[in-house]
Amino acid sequence: xxxKGHVVGCAVRSAPPSHLMWDQIQIRTSxxxxxxxxxxxxxxxxxxxxxxxxxxALGEAVRFVEITYPRTTTWTVTDYAKAVLNALAExxxxxxxxLAESFGxxxxxxxxxxxxxxxxxxxxxxxxxxxxxxFVRHPMRWIIPIVQRINxxxxxxxxxxxxxxxxxYARFRHRRATASHAADDISSSIRSRVEQSG
Numbered sequence: 001x002x003x004k005g006h007v008v009g010c011a012v013r014s015a016p017p018s019h020l021m022w023d024q025i026q027i028r029t030s031x032x033x034x035x036x037x038x039x040x041x042x043x044x045x046x047x048x049x050x051x052x053x054x055x056x057a058l059g060e061a062v063r064f065v066e067i068t069y070p071r072t073t074t075w076t077v078t079d080y081a082k083a084v085l086n087a088l089a090e091x092x093x094x095x096x097x098x099l100a101e102s103f104g105x106x107x108x109x110x111x112x113x114x115x116x117x118x119x120x121x122x123x124x125x126x127x128x129x130x131x132x133x134x135f136v137r138h139p140m141r142w143i144i145p146i147v148q149r150i151n152x153x154x155x156x157x158x159x160x161x162x163x164x165x166x167x168x169y170a171r172f173r174h175r176r177a178t179a180s181h182a183a184d185d186i187s188s189s190i191r192s193r194v195e196q197s198g
Contacts, residue, residue, distance in 0.1 A: 025080075025087040026068040031060050036127075037096025039065040041084070041104030043133075046071070051101075053173070065093060067104075081110035085122035095125045105131040 028048065038058070040051050048055075048066035055064055067084060069075075075083075084107060088096075100108035108129045114121055154162075 023070050023072065025070065025083040027065055027087050027091055029063060029065050029091065030055065031058070031063040033063055035061065035063045037065060037093055038062045039067065039084075039088070039093070039096045039098050041067055041098060041100040041107050042069070043102030043104055050170075063096075065091070065096065077106050077110050078114075080107045081114055082121070084111060085114065085124050088124045089122055094123050095127055097127045098129045099132065100129060101132045105129075 040048065042048065042051070046069040048068055051066060055066070058064055065088070067087070069080060070083075088094075098108045098111060100106075108131065111124075112126055112129055115124060115126055
């Protein structure tokens with residue numbers, strides 16, 4: 001059984017998780033182990049850095065399970081879903097609500113499919129799938145080609161400055177979520193991604 005705050009799938013280090021390069025799903029849990037389980041499947045950013053304020057607001061009401069995806073571009077949605085199911089099994093988590101943000105909704109749907117079509121694959125039984133943002137048709141499709149042209153015109157250095165500006169804003173926005181050092185995690189994550197791309 002996983003202890004509160006324990007990370008599965010990698011060695012616990014003092015550096016934020018965003019600095020690590022790994023090839024497997026990581027999870028960390030908080031809240032009482034006997035409480036209902038809420039499993040957070042992040043969006044395309046792939047980690048728990050943007051959920052810290054929400055986690056702080058939950059307090060001890062649920063057992064909150066945070067997922068971080070590996071930094072890979074070779075996995076399919078099925079690979080992600082199977083890896084999440086394996087990590088949950090390793091953590092002894094047998095049921096819970098899936099909170100799927102944006103890209104995470106695709107993984108959530110696949111977990112539902114695998115759980116119903118291949119129950120021998122995992123002991124996990126989803127209670128429900130809660131989807132949050134980013135998975136619907138864009139309301140102004142006509143703007144997409146315009147934004148694409150603008151994005152092509154922005155130099156990579158300017159994009160780096162925009163990302164650094166967002167990192168500053170994120171630190172301000174999550175300044176009260178100090179329990180998980182969210183602001184530092186967010187800034188470090190964005191900084192490392194900008195440095196990797198530039």
